[in-house]
Amino acid sequence: MKLTVFSTNRLMMTFEKWRVIKDHVDPMFNYLVYGFDPGSFFTSVLANDCLSAFQRSHPVNKMQDLKNLAGWIRDHVPVEARGGYPMVKYWLELDSAYRRVTLEANHLIYTEEEEIILTLQAPELPPKLQPVF
Secondary structure, X not given: OOOOXXXXXXXXXXXXXXXXXXXXXXXXXXXXXXXXXOOHHHHHHHOOOHXXXXXXXXXXXXXHHHHHHHHHHHHHOOHHHOOOHHHHHHHHHOOXXXXXXXXXXXXXXXXXXXHHXXXXXOOOOOOOOOOOO
């Protein structure tokens, strides 16, 4: 799926709200947008398997960072993409068109029509947001 800077920034702002650290942002962004396997730790977190998540967590992960990630997942990840291993597997197997429709319906990205309008209205493109935490 190809996103404009407007949709990318819209999704990135959800991470900022929860102060999700960059090491967690990149795998979650790529999982939601591109359907990339997020790895064993993030798969466990998305599947709501806290014992496996703690076991697979990198030693430098801080509890507050994990709480922030969990809050972001609860508030922003579509129900089709979280809640159990079957849901994570389902999301990974979806084609990009369905992932896009789901992300649009959850107001995580703009529709293609909204992206066109925003692009035409913008005197210049805004810079792409990067995680700051």
